[in-house]
Amino acid sequence: MDLTQLEALLGRIGAVIWGPWLLIPLLLGTGLYLTVRLRLLQLFYLLPALDLGLLRRKDDSGEGDISQYQALTTALAATVGTGNIVGVATAISIGGPGALFWMWVTAILGMASKYTEAFLGVRFRTTDAAGEKSGGPQYYLERGIKGPLGKTLALSFAIFAVFACFGIGNMTQGNSIASNLEASFAVPHWITGLVLAVLTLAVLIGGIQSIGRVTAAFVPVMIIFYVIGALFILAVNITDVPAALGLVLTSAFTGHSALGGFAGSTIMIAVQFGVARGIFSNESGMGSAAIAAASAQTTHPVRQGLVSMTQTFIDTIIVVTCTGLVIVTTGVWAEIDPATGAQIPASVMTGAAFSHGLPGNWGHWIVTLGLVLFAYSTVLGWAYYGERNIERLFGRRGVVPFRLFFSAVVYVGCTIELGVVWNFSDVTNGLMAIPNLIGLLILSGLVVRETRAYLAHDPRLTAGAAEVEAFMAQDPGYRAWRKSEAGE
DSSP, X not given: OOHHHHHHHHHHHHHHHTSTTTHHHHHHHHHHHHHHHTTSHHHHTHHHHHIIIIIIOSOSSOSOXXXXXXXXXXXXXXXXXXXXXXXXXXXXXXXXXXHHHHHHHHHHHHHHHHHHHHHHHHHTOEEOTTSOEEOSHHHHHHHHSOSHHHHHHHHHHHHHHHHHHHIIIIIHHHHHHHHHHHHHHOOOHHHXXXXXXXXXXXXXXXXXXXXXXXXXXXXXXXXHHHHHHHHHHHHHTGGGHHHHHHHHHHHHHHOBOOSTTOOOBOHHHHHHHHHHHHHHHHOTTSSXXXXXXXXXXXXXXXXXXXXXXXXXXXXXXXXXXXXHHHHHHTTGGGOEETTTTEEOOHHHHHHHHHHHHSSTTHHHHHHHHHHHHXXXXXXXXXXXXXXXXXXXXXXXXXXXXXXXXXXXXXHHHHHSOOHHHHXXXXXXXXXXXXXXXXXXXXXXXXXXXXXXHHHTTOTTSOOOHHHHHHHHTTOHHHHHHHHHHTTO
16 A cells, blocks of 8 residues: 555545544534533633633642643643644635634533543542653543443553654644745755754653743743734724624524635535534644643642633634634635635635735734744644653653654654645544543543532632632542542
């Protein structure tokens, strides 16, 4: 089998996994189920969670390796990537403006999934041989679900996550960076690859503390920089925004057909691509963010779960919305490329929209720099995800070789064609989500019970460590967690 045949085979497998009959209904159904059981927690507790995660930034005490804010920015680093720029354009170009609405739906429901997996990541985390906190689906699926089923789900997730980290979290991101720098500044791919490999290794040597410091410093800057550019365009075109929002809402339920090369969008296509690209962007339900959450210093799993939940809000409701509305308000999504007579390709659609909306070359620079920063932050976030799963499979002895190999693969990704890798990434991403989603459903009763017990005492998330200890002292779930934290 040659590479072309392999790429086609992986594409067919990925289409089944991410199609309308497997992962999409499982993801949406899980998010809806958890939303109902948690009583719209993602809406009622969003403001306290944002306050704790972005303003106060850390609990006054609690075991862990990095602050809650650093855990949040590490997870954001992994999710705010090319999906926020190219992924949104892909969804709109194929599914029409209505795809943006379904990305919103995915985000709202996904916040409940993100809360649940982050809660479980902290609730069942362990301490490795180096004294670092380690958690995520590779642990909570086994520790929370007793017997062969839990072990099988945990092992499956760990294996697929390691493969996924080299695809979507490494080579594809490096290639996006190299391609953009070559197109914009004529930087050869090999130079970009060498610089990225060295920078990545330099950060990874310091472990999660180093990754946390780096992401805490530049993730907020890159998001604010990109969002300000988008908001400027929307402000200039403010009279077109209501019509754009109306188009998004109506085409979400009716489908939409543009003039020219756009073939038309049915409702099912809008739903399918909106959901698929939304999940690709915010990773809710995939289990990856729980790995970063498990390293946070927190006085209770509920608190970190709520902070981690805001990641999906920031990624999709803010950044993705900015990208989508810029594409729709500028009309680029329906324009025809004069060179081909077809719709503008999704790969350049966001850049064209920003160039339409900003004077000079500002739009081009913002999108290029955004892609580079977003993609590199994804490399760092997924490096940590891969490392924690390597540690789960092989122990601490596998961590240093993994860091060296991961950094070297960044160079490879910058210098080769990646058609096979993109399809491979879609397949492994989907496969790692399936055992996690099954686990979320099985463990939902525990999450609901312990969440209600905590929020009954501290709905605004303002309690200090001593207060938490006092009002949760008799709660069985809290006592079990504290014993686990103490290594008992």
